Amino acid sequence: xxxxxxxxxLSLSFRGVRALNGVxxxxxxxxxxxxxxxxxxxxxxLLNVLSGLYRPQRGRVRFLGEDLSGVSPQERxxxxxxxxxxxxxxxxxxxxxxxxxxxxxxAVGAYGALTxxxxxxxxxxxxxxxxxxxxxxxxxxxxxxxxxxxxxxKRVEVARALAGKPKVLLLDEPMAGLSLEEKQDLARFLxxxxxxxxxxLVLVEHDLKAVLELSTGVLVMSYGEVLYxxxxxxxxxxxxxxxxxLGRSA
Amino acid sequence: xxxxxLPQFLITGxxxxxxxxxxxxxxxxxxxxxxxxNFAIGEFLLVGAYLVYTFNVAPFNxxxxxxxxxxxPVAFLFGWLIERGFVRPLLGRNVVAVxxxxxxxxxxxxxxxxxxxxxxxxxxxxxLPGQPIVLGSLxxxxxxxxxxxxxxxxxxxxxxxxxxxxxxxxxxxxxxSETAALALGINxxxxxxxxxxxxxxxxxxxxxxxxxxxxxxxxxxALGLMVFPVAILGGMDSVPGAVIAGLALGVVQALSTGYLExxxxxxxxxxxxxxxxxxxxxxxxxxxxxxxxxRV
Numbered sequence: 001x002x003x004x005x006x007x008x009x010l011s012l013s014f015r016g017v018r019a020l021n022g023v024x025x026x027x028x029x030x031x032x033x034x035x036x037x038x039x040x041x042x043x044x045x046l047l048n049v050l051s052g053l054y055r056p057q058r059g060r061v062r063f064l065g066e067d068l069s070g071v072s073p074q075e076r077x078x079x080x081x082x083x084x085x086x087x088x089x090x091x092x093x094x095x096x097x098x099x100x101x102x103x104x105x106x107a108v109g110a111y112g113a114l115t116x117x118x119x120x121x122x123x124x125x126x127x128x129x130x131x132x133x134x135x136x137x138x139x140x141x142x143x144x145x146x147x148x149x150x151x152x153x154k155r156v157e158v159a160r161a162l163a164g165k166p167k168v169l170l171l172d173e174p175m176a177g178l179s180l181e182e183k184q185d186l187a188r189f190l191x192x193x194x195x196x197x198x199x200x201l202v203l204v205e206h207d208l209k210a211v212l213e214l215s216t217g218v219l220v221m222s223y224g225e226v227l228y229x230x231x232x233x234x235x236x237x238x239x240x241x242x243x244x245x246l247g248r249s250a
Numbered sequence: 251x252x253x254x255x256l257p258q259f260l261i262t263g264x265x266x267x268x269x270x271x272x273x274x275x276x277x278x279x280x281x282x283x284x285x286x287x288n289f290a291i292g293e294f295l296l297v298g299a300y301l302v303y304t305f306n307v308a309p310f311n312x313x314x315x316x317x318x319x320x321x322x323p324v325a326f327l328f329g330w331l332i333e334r335g336f337v338r339p340l341l342g343r344n345v346v347a348v349x350x351x352x353x354x355x356x357x358x359x360x361x362x363x364x365x366x367x368x369x370x371x372x373x374x375x376x377x378l379p380g381q382p383i384v385l386g387s388l389x390x391x392x393x394x395x396x397x398x399x400x401x402x403x404x405x406x407x408x409x410x411x412x413x414x415x416x417x418x419x420x421x422x423x424x425x426x427s428e429t430a431a432l433a434l435g436i437n438x439x440x441x442x443x444x445x446x447x448x449x450x451x452x453x454x455x456x457x458x459x460x461x462x463x464x465x466x467x468x469x470x471x472a473l474g475l476m477v478f479p480v481a482i483l484g485g486m487d488s489v490p491g492a493v494i495a496g497l498a499l500g501v502v503q504a505l506s507t508g509y510l511e512x513x514x515x516x517x518x519x520x521x522x523x524x525x526x527x528x529x530x531x532x533x534x535x536x537x538x539x540x541x542x543x544x545r546v
Binding site for chain 2 (some may be wrong): 052
């Protein structure tokens with residue numbers, strides 16, 4: 001199978017501090033790929049390189065078989081690389097529906113400075129409503145996104161990203177700060193989206209347990225280096241992982 | 251105190267205030283979209299007022315309203331270029347660096363304006379068209395009407411565009427979170443360029459109307475500085491706040507000119523800042539600003 005997303009030998013440093021050092025991995029279509037590691041391991045830096053917010057000093061990212069070097073973040077999004085953020089990046093002053101509609105615009109494709117044409121406007125609205133319904137957010141559609149409780153804001157952010165119909169969705173610690181029930185709900189939504197819409201998931205997580213049983217592939221990082229890459233089953237027996245990660249937190 | 255003049259002062263104040271509102275609107279949009287406090291806003295007024303002057307005199311000799319219409323896209327381009335060449339390279343630097351840079355921009359633009367237009371006070375060729383309307387003792391001059399109609403009209407149009415148009419929504423999205431906007435495929439750099447262009451165009455419009463009586467000259471910069479009390483009073487990041495605070499401070503200044511200036515010369519210049527200080531003591535985020543709490 002040709003990988004849908006590939007990182008090859010990515011290196012990134014900020015003023016001498018190594019954030020990523022020779023990170024390589026490949027994600028296949030339909031994967032639930034987990035990137036785990038302790039705080040400061042470089043997980044968010046890695047996502048920022050993948051989505052184009054940071055430019056690596058070395059290495060390249062391939063998406064859908066094409067080299068993404070020099071491709072802007074917005075163009076990566078248009079090609080189907082979606083993203084959610086560790087610290088919520090909702091449009092707080094807008095309604096839940098307007099947030100999700102901006103995502104849906106990406107999927108439907110809208111042109112014109114003043115309004116999308118009427119047919120597209122209708123398609124955007126309908127698709128946005130469908131996604132809201134899917135994530136059980138419909139009753140909140142007219143609420144200000146910024147006024148919702150934390151767990152629901154996280155869900156709105158996932159809805160907005162899914163509304164863009166990404167081929168690959170990068171999720172930065174979507175479970176952090178959620179209650180157990182909210183975590184289970186979110187995991188179910190994500191798995192459904194993967195099954196029904198064919199979204200490949202790449203998920204950064206701090207909490208190893210939360211993702212091991214769901215994922216199809218795992219990358220464990222520490223201090224910008226790859227400690228482990230492979231099946232989730234092999235993580236716990238890996239001595240390097242045990243030492244760097246489990247050894248301390250377990 | 252002669253209260254019979256009150257309506258007259260109110261009209262004058264609303265006219266000036268509407269223009270303050272317009273200029274501040276652009277300033278606030280820039281602040282929201284790029285977190286840059288544009289200390290060179292006075293120079294934006296100056297350049298705008300002079301651009302209109304250029305089209306107003308030989309070889310163009312356009313009547314004032316037409317000269318304004320032609321100068322607006324040029325002002326837009328000017329703002330867009332400032333963003334491209336000056337602001338964008340500083341993205342991600344620390345706040346102080348950006349502040350120092352916009353102060354450097356003040357000196358640069360002052361110099362350039364002097365080179366291009368000279369340091370002397372100019373006069374516009376012709377007046378703003380329109381007959382004064384007389385209602386009993388109340389006189390609505392053409393200038394007041396232009397201020398009120400253009401100031402409030404353009405402000406309302408802009409608010410509607412921001413709320414309902416596709417680009418308006420995208421500009422709001424970029425202002426709330428640029429990274430999230432990028433992740434949704436929104437061309438954030440283009441939106442930011444548009445915002446700076448808009449801000450320069452609004453400053454030009456406000457600048458020329460505020461300077462329509464006196465003619466363009468370096469005193470216009472001081473008028474531009476009214477943006478700071480207006481923006482702070484309105485809450486820095488609030489669009490309706492900018493409009494209401496602009497109108498309010500315009501009226502306060504007119505009343506102060508009418509009733510206080512005689513016994514307390516100079517009070518009119520100071521009073522907006524005194525009000526801002528008082529308001530900030532009671533409401534640190536201004537009248538309409540958002541108090542933000544961040545979750546780390």
